[in-house]
Amino acid sequence: MNSSNMNIGDGNHHALDASPISTNNELGLSGAGDGRTAGQPLSDFLQQLEDYIPTIPDAVTAFHLQSAGFETSDPRIIRLVSLAAQKFVSDVANDALQHCKTRGASQISKTSKGKDRRYTLTMEDLTPALAEYGITVKKPHYFV
Amino acid sequence: MDGLSSNLRRRPLQVAVAGLLFEVGFDNAEKMAHETLIEMTQSIICQVGLSARSYCELSGRTEPVIGDVIIALVNMGLPLDSIETHAKRSGRTVLPAPVPSTQPKQLSILQAGVKQSHPSHIPIHLPQFPDPHAYIRTPTHKQPVTEYEAIREKSASQKRDTERALTRFVAKTSDTHSLFLTEDTIFPLVACKPHMPPYLKALLPSDQVFEFEDEFSIPSCPTRGGPGPSRKARSDAEGEDDENLEELKENTEEGKGGETDSIDNPYLRPVKQPRKKKPKT
Numbered sequence: 438m439n440s441s442n443m444n445i446g447d448g449n450h451h452a453l454d455a456s457p458i459s460t461n462n463e464l465g466l467s468g469a470g471d472g473r474t475a476g477q478p479l480s481d482f483l484q485q486l487e488d489y490i491p492t493i494p495d496a497v498t499a500f501h502l503q504s505a506g507f508e509t510s511d512p513r514i515i516r517l518v519s520l521a522a523q524k525f526v527s528d529v530a531n532d533a534l535q536h537c538k539t540r541g542a543s544q545i546s547k548t549s550k551g552k553d554r555r556y557t558l559t560m561e562d563l564t565p566a567l568a569e570y571g572i573t574v575k576k577p578h579y580f581v
Numbered sequence: 582m583d584g585l586s587s588n589l590r591r592r593p594l595q596v597a598v599a600g601l602l603f604e605v606g607f608d609n610a611e612k613m614a615h616e617t618l619i620e621m622t623q624s625i626i627c628q629v630g631l632s633a634r635s636y637c638e639l640s641g642r643t644e645p646v647i648g649d650v651i652i653a654l655v656n657m658g659l660p661l662d663s664i665e666t667h668a669k670r671s672g673r674t675v676l677p678a679p680v681p682s683t684q685p686k687q688l689s690i691l692q693a694g695v696k697q698s699h700p701s702h703i704p705i706h707l708p709q710f711p712d713p714h715a716y717i718r719t720p721t722h723k724q725p726v727t728e729y730e731a732i733r734e735k736s737a738s739q740k741r742d743t744e745r746a747l748t749r750f751v752a753k754t755s756d757t758h759s760l761f762l763t764e765d766t767i768f769p770l771v772a773c774k775p776h777m778p779p780y781l782k783a784l785l786p787s788d789q790v791f792e793f794e795d796e797f798s799i800p801s802c803p804t805r806g807g808p809g810p811s812r813k814a815r816s817d818a819e820g821e822d823d824e825n826l827e828e829l830k831e832n833t834e835e836g837k838g839g840e841t842d843s844i845d846n847p848y849l850r851p852v853k854q855p856r857k858k859k860p861k862t
Contacts (some may be wrong), residue, residue: 476647476648476651476661478661478662478665479647479651479661479664479665480647482664482665482668483647486668489668490675491668491673492597492600492601492604492673492675492676493593493594493597493622494593494597494676496593497590497593497594497597498626500590501623501626501627501630502626502627502629502630503630504627504630505626505627505628505630505631505634506630506631506634507629507630507631507633507634507645508644509644509645510644514645514646514647514650517647517650517664518626518629518630518633518650519626520664520667520668521625521629521654521659521664522622522625522626522629523597523601523622523667524659524663524664524667525621525622525625525659526598526601526618526621526622527601527604527605527667529618529621530601530602530605530607530618531605533607533614534605534606534607537607554608555608555609556606556607556608556609557607557608557609557610557611558602558607558609558610558611558614558615559611559614560611560613560614560617562614563614563617563618567617572621574617576613576617
C-alpha cells in the first residue's frame with residue numbers, strides 16, 4: 438500500500454496533487470535557468486556526503502529503493518535520497534509545530550510553565566500542514 | 582519504546598521519524614500522526630526510487646546517477662537547494678545501530694565419535710546424522726528365566742517368604758501366645774481364638790468361607806422380604822452350597838443395586854425364595 442505510485446488520485450490516504458508540482462516545476466525550470474547548475478551544488482554536496490550520516494539509516498533507505506528497482510553501488514546517492522525525504526518530513530513537522538504554537542498561544546497557558554512547552558503532534562495540526570503541500574489526509578475517527 | 586511495529590523493516594523508519602519530530606521540537610506525537618508521517622516517508626523514498634530508475638532507463642543506463650535523482654526530486658516537487666541546509670543543521674540525531682537480539686549459536690558442542698555419513702539418497706546440504714551414541718539401545722526388560730529348576734526354586738522360596746511374612750504380620754497385629762514364662766518376641770506365636778462351643782465348626786461344614794458377606798449388613802430392600810439373611814443362614818444349614826453361592830451373590834448384588842429394580846434384569850430381580858418346609862430337627 439505504500440510503495441504503490443503516489444500519482445494523482447491515488448486515494449484518500451495521501452495524494453500529491455498536481456498543483457504544487459507545477460509550481461515547483463517552474464521553480465525547477467527557473468533554477469535550470471542557471472542552466473545545468475541546478476544540480477551542480479547538489480553534486481558538489483554529494484562529495485561531502487561521504488562522512489555524513491542522515492537520520493534515516495542507509496540500510497532502510499536502500500531497502501525501500503531496492504523495492505522500487507533503484508539499485509546503486511554508490512552510498513552517497515542513497516544518503517541524498519534519505520536526506521530529501523527527511524527534509525520533507527521535517528518541513529511538514531515544522532509547519533505543524535507552527536500550527537500547534539498558534540493554537541497554544543491563543544489558549545490560556547497559566548497552568549503550564551512558559552508557553553506550553555510540551556508540544557504534541559496531533560492530527561489536527563498535521564492535516565492543515567499537509568494540506569499546504571497538497572496532501573489531503575482524511576482519517577476516520579473510528580473504525581467500523 | 583512501546584508501539585514499535587512487529588515488522589522489523591519498519592522499526593528504524595519509526596525511530597527515525599520520531600527522531601526527526603523530536604528535533605523539530607515536538608515532545609509527543611499522536612500515534613496516527615506518527616504513522617502518517619512514516620507512511621509518507623516510505624512513499625517518498627519509493628517514489629523517488631521509481632522515478633529515478635525510470636529516468637535512468639530512459640537515458641539508456643542501468644545504474645542511476647545523481648542527475649536522475651535530481652530530476653526525480655524536481656518532478657516530485659521537492660526543493661533541491663534546501664537539502665543542503667537541512668543536512669548541515671545543528672542538532673541532528675544519529676540513530677544507533679540496533680543491537681542483535683539473538684545470541685550467536687554456540688558451536689562448541691563436543692563431538693563424541695564419528696558421525697555416520699549420509700546414504701546416497703539423502704542430499705548433502707541436509708544436516709548430518711547425530712553422534713553414534715544416539716543409536717545406543719538398552720532393553721528395558723530382561724528375558725525371563727525359563728529354566729525349570731530356577732523357576733521351581735523361585736516359586737518355592739516365594740511361597741515360603743509369603744507365608745513367613747503373613748504369619749509375622751498377624752502375630753504383630755493380633756494377640757500372641759507365649760509358650761515360655763517370659764514374653765517371646767523373637768518367635769511369636771499367633772494366639773488361638775477358640776470358638777464357643779469348639780465342636781460347632783466341625784459339625785457344620787461349609788464348602789467356602791463367606792465371612793465378609795455374613796458380617797456385611799445388607800440394607801433391607803423394600804422389594805425383598807425381611808427373612809433374607811435368615812434364609813441364608815438356613816440354607817447354609819442345609820448345606821446346599823451351589824444355591825448358597827447364587828443366592829448370596831444375588832443378595833449382594835441386590836443390596837448394592839436395589840434401586841435398579843425398574844430394569845427388568847432377571848439377575849437383579851428380588852430373590853424368590855422357594856417354598857420350603859422347615860426341616861424338622
